[in-house]
Amino acid sequence: MTMKRDLPETTDPGALLQLRQLGISYGTGSSGERHWILRDLNLDVRDGEFLTIMGSSGTGKSTLLNLVAQTLQPSAGQIAFRGKVVGGADMPADPGSGRQIGYVTQDDNLLPWRTIWDNVIFPLTLAGKPSASEVERARRVIDQVGLTQWKKHYPHQLSGGMRKRASLARTLAYGPPVVLMDEPFGALDAETRAQLQADLLDLWASEKKTILFVTHDINEAIALGDRIVVLSGSPGRVVLERTIDIARPRDPELVFKAPTFAGHYDAVRSCLRAASQP
């Protein structure tokens, strides 16, 4: 288990997740040769917040999620969870930060040799025999994503959208307070994507998760997020933070009808445009 320490400077005591001066670089030898992908990144995420992260390709969006998931070791800075440092450049990486974090990537990453039920229950079995309440939660989540009839099927027997639902159910059944999502609906057709967006908002509302959601779709970012963060530059840093004040519950397909939608869209688009100019 990793050491627990107090974060030196705590700007927002209500923050669930705090990133401080976080950076990652590759290269060898003197600092002049090092190439920074992300540098001096500061970000606070509130408990229960839906944060969407945008940025042109190569600005380190996925890298940021990998750092938070601790599948990558940061070169500088710290990650704190509820005010306690759980990861950083000077401590060994602890993937998942001890059951605090779930990760849904663009690939569903289901184990092909396990049925949907065995896939969903898999993370719970890693820590021993799942408790009755955990099994019950897994059953409920599978029901919520509409896969109850498909529990005994194997992933290759399901459509891409259903596999994505199974992947989502697996992470929710595991029960981490923070869920990282890296363009989870990117490879799906528009109709399936809209359906899954709506389902995700329902699940988020009922399960009270904190979500960090990477997307390249401005509509999606506005439709889902409480706040949009835009990363830009090399090394990547936060160039725009914008609170989305559209009332919930939202219908992702009709969110463009909200009066403030155009303002948000233009702000994010011009920021992304500016970022992609050399």
Place this chain on the structure above:
Amino acid sequence: MTPRRMLLAKALGLAAFASVWVLANRWVGDYWVPGIGQVTVRFRQELLAGKLLVDLWATSQLLMTGTAIGAVLGCALACVLRLSARLDAMMQPFITAVMSIPKLGLVPLLVLWFGAGWAPKVMLVALTVLFIVFSLAYAGLVTVNPRLTMTARVFGATPLQLTRHIVIPSVLPFIFTGLQLALPWAVSAALVAEYLAAKVGIGHGIEEARQLSDSVGVYYGILLATILVLLGNGVLSVARIFAIKVQP
């Protein structure tokens, strides 16, 4: 193809094989190609005398022991090389070199080292299997999906759990393919070992028949060895179905 047509095709293939055999027997005579009837009678005789089962069992034991040793060592070697990039770089050229040595050519050396007993025969079979299973297991380890292991690590999987739940299920199909590829070679190795040094076994029977110019006996032995390959393949296919739930 419907199952019935499939069966028909198989029957046709068998009939064609039998006709070629009968014709060959007519053309070149019993010494070169004995008649089907003679060989069938020999099968019956040997079965009733108990020698068929004794020989089959002796060669099977050799085959199973050698295959097990070769498969375990091949998998172990693949794991070690996959885990250590330095060992991999060090050993790969030698492995390629040793792989290119025809294993049957090692028989005299193995007999020199270990005598004419059970050990050199098992080693020959094991060596034959080892390199085939090693190649496949290594390829399997390379193709383990890093995204699956990453996901499991975020879920808190330990290295042992990663091995059990991700690595082994990923590599198992490759190992079975390796075993199925190795089987005919392993049977050949067992036969050659038995030609040279054995008191029992299919290979010994073939060699004995050759010394007596008993071509029926040689044909009987070759057919028995073929049956052993088919049996082995059947066993592996059934084991594969039980071991691998989702066939790739």
